[in-house]
Structure formats: structure tokens, C-alpha cells
Amino acid sequence: MVNVTVSVPENLKQRMERLKGINWSEVARNAFEEAARRQERLSAANAIKRLREKSGPGWSGAREVRKWRDAGR
Numbered sequence: 001m002v003n004v005t006v007s008v009p010e011n012l013k014q015r016m017e018r019l020k021g022i023n024w025s026e027v028a029r030n031a032f033e034e035a036a037r038r039q040e041r042l043s044a045a046n047a048i049k050r051l052r053e054k055s056g057p058g059w060s061g062a063r064e065v066r067k068w069r070d071a072g073r
């Protein structure tokens with residue numbers, strides 16, 4: 001694992017110090033992981049949207065699969 005330095009306001013640091021028993025590194029890791037996951041999903045959704053716009057109206061995934069299956073026979 002690598003270390004990352006995070007800056008927080010002084011009042012938040014004081015509140016964190018009063019709350020014993022919380023693994024703040026774990027909290028930060030979870031928050032970073034969730035933010036990365038959310039951004040990756042957004043990027044994937046945007047890529048899918050661009051592909052759909054490119055394919056034009058009337059395109060059907062089912063028809064495309066059928067076409068390729070029939071071509072293989």
C-alpha cells in the first residue's frame with residue numbers, strides 16, 4: 001500500500017480526534033473507492049450513450065446478434 005496525504009480543516013481534525021475507535025484511513029479508502037467506482041460507471045454510461053448515438057435509429061442488438069449467428073452457419 002502507498003500513503004496519501006489528505007488535508008482537512010482544523011475543526012474537522014479536532015472532531016475526528018474526539019471520535020475514538022474510528023479507523024479514518026479505512027473511512028478514506030472506502031470514500032476514495034466509492035468515488036472512483038462512481039466515476040467509472042459514469043464514464044462507461046457516457047461511452048454507451050455515444051455508441052448508441054453513433055449506431056443511429058432502428059439499430060437492434062438482437063437483429064445484429066442474429067445476423068452474426070446466421071453468418072456463422
